[in-house]
Amino acid sequence: MVRQLSVFLPNKPGILAIFTELLGKNSINIRALTVADTADYGILRIIVDDPTKCLNVLKEANYLVSETEVIAVEVEDKPGALHQIAKLMGDNGINIEYIYSTLKAGAAVILIRVNKPEKALELLKKESFKVLGDEIYKI
């Protein structure tokens, strides 16, 4: 499991720029990101190189932020790779709450939040998927 930070951002022009400026100034590098949006606000979910530092920086700046653990799986960067994971989860009655991805050299990393994380991890390992841990912060 890897540490993901979720940040509340009002859905208005300029808000993301203020946020990214803060991260840049504090030399925090974003490894992966996704935004879920509604009419008035969005939830930005990020994997960063230094989650502890990032959490402190955001709290200090009065952001509404929470930490969640998500599963990171490395797959080959080729057609059908995501399907294997989606099928594995679906066949075993695990609901994917959200999913996003990022790239690393020659491979893709899939980030998933599921309703039964322990069961999902067990299945992925059994099927010999490459589940990532702390190394994700350094990709």
Place this chain on the structure above:
Amino acid sequence: MAKRYEYWNKEMELKNRKELDEIQTKRLRAIVKYCYEKVPFYNKRFKEIGLHPDDIKTKEDIVKIPITKKQDLRDNYPFGMFAVPLTEIVRIHASSGTTGKPTVVGYTKNDIETWTELMARTIMAPNVTKEDIVQNAYGYGLFTGGLGFHYGAERIGATVIPISGGNTERQILIMQDFKSTVLTCTPSYSLFIAEYMKNQDIDIESLSLRVGIFGAEPWSDSLRKKIEDALHIDAIDIYGLSELCGPGVSVECPEKAGLHIWEDHFIPEIINPETSEQLGEDEQGALVFTTLTKEGIPLLRYLTNDISILNYEKCNCGRWHARMKKVIGRADDMLIVRGINVFPSEVEYQLMKIPGVSENYQIIVDRDILDILTIRVEVTPEYFSDKISDMEALKDKIEKHLKANLQIHANVEFAAPGSIERSIGKAKRVIDLRKDKI
């Protein structure tokens, strides 16, 4: 264990109903005569309707007297309502009127003495004594809050810190170093202080506060709970308005079951704000007060527009002085949204009942074709989720709760922490955008 009740003026504070009625009747007749003879405004108004002071014989006769409104004070700005020449006035205060000219009031030497006596009773009613250190964070100046508390707290022999409002960092430093036990300010400022301490990681246990006396704006019982939990104090409601003297008209005793009105100095009434008809005990309406002892600017049946209910039962604290229910809202603050009456304080009361909603919120009314009510709330960190479905479920819960309890549909919007303006003085929680569109 028996509760402790302190009294500044035990004799007057423990008068029974019959004794209070006798005092009121006697004083009412005198003040009516005084107004008729000394205030041209009242003289003219009495003559216009053929009323003579002799027609007011009993307390019940009070309904014969016309209601005095704030506009009457404005029309006679600045000193036209005074009953004595300025040579007899030793102090001027003015209301914090945000629109138009301020409402001006003048005090004779005796008025200052009476006010001090009433503030001494008021501060002592929640068991504040000479042992206490009172940090007075009400503004000093034309506003009556600062000086009113100052004189009253000094009178009971408490140690007064006249810090006035603002400069939160300094307020906290003084509270820590001087070991203040009582904080007096607006309820919204007390929350502002609590939030500031939380953000700065200042331990609440580093303070010695035990009581807060909060007034000058309506606040709900659920907000009281938030303040009490945040500052580890007893939060007491106090009521007053500059037209009547300032703070010191009424206050809660430790029972927190309504605010005792000092009836030897004021006759309270509840009227229907639309028809001006007097309403009975336990009926909700606008508060009206007649001052019984004021010399500088006596007022007969002055309409406050504050919505409350009166209760004349004897209280557990031993006082018979009538209790007014915590002010529910102001008749002129009342919003009419799609034909439904909405009191901002009721919205607050309902919002505070929902876990996850912080005390920072804003009510926005706009008009498209129909009125649109939007409530902006800041979500507390514990309830912030990475899942939109959780956040939308919370939003839905708030909307359903408001619909069920206020019979009105409101759109709830989430706002970023700190984005809703915090207040130091009176809270600006309502924005009515319809005014520009009529």
